[in-house]
Amino acid sequence: MTGAGKVVCVTGASGYIASWVVRLLLDRGYTVRATVRDTADPKKTLHLTALDGAKDRLHLFKASLLEEGSFDAAVHGCDTVFHTASPFYNNVKDPKAELLDPAVKGTLNVLGSCKKASIKKVVITSSMAAVSYNEKPRTPEVTVDETWFSDPQICEKNQQWYVLSKTLAEQAAWKFSRDNGFEIVIINPAMVIGPLLQPTLNTSAEAILKLINGSSTYPNLSFGWVNVKDVALAHILAYEVPSANGKTIVI
DSSP states (O other), X not given: OTTTTOEEEEETTTSHHHHHHHHHHHHTTOEEEEEESOTTOHHHHHHHHTXXXXXXXXXXXXXXXXXXXXXXXXXXXXXXEEEOOOOOOSSOSOHIIIIIHHHHHHHHHHHHHHHHTTOOEEEEEOOGGGTSOSSOOOOTTOOOOTTOOOOHHHHHHTTOHHHXXXXXXXXXXXXXXXXXXXXXXXXXXXXXXXXXXXXXXXXXXXXXXXXXXXXXXXXXXXXXXXXXXXXXXXHHHHHHSTTOOEEEEEO
């Protein structure tokens, strides 16, 4: 198996994408250190500890995005880190506390721990939210690609707080990478759908449920969708393929 003998860390491991990253890593033979906010919460951990290979090769660590150094123990001695932890909510009351600080400070805290541990390559979950929110034209001949970045001023003006959180977090990660000679690969998926491993309903899957039960109406918009298994595999290949670098749109 590709990951036999290798130790990796997945932050925010109880989340939708992260749970699938953990599952695929275990399937490939990796030993996985999974960080969650509360290791005593069965809703965060039982679906992970039930995975094939988890008994021997999954280790849970408690860590908080806003607590500097709390990821040190989890990442120490790892071959790579998959940083997926970042809140995704649509209806927020305090954007700074609920979205912006956990996304930006959390990313820097995790990267700081990775630097201390001399980890050479980190894979970070971003989003198309950090790519396509700008004032570039969207005519049929225009291709949205990895050279695109969302404009924080536009996000703030339109109060698109989740979009702003992903945009600022990605900017912070690139700056950290440049300042510290640190290799990162950013994964930018579109709206993620597919089977849930975790017992709670996540935001992107909830959008599908609302379409099914008619509990919400939607504006006349179109955007990309991508299967969660493909997104998880993209994270792993970003580490396993030596030439993988920079931004990678997954759609």
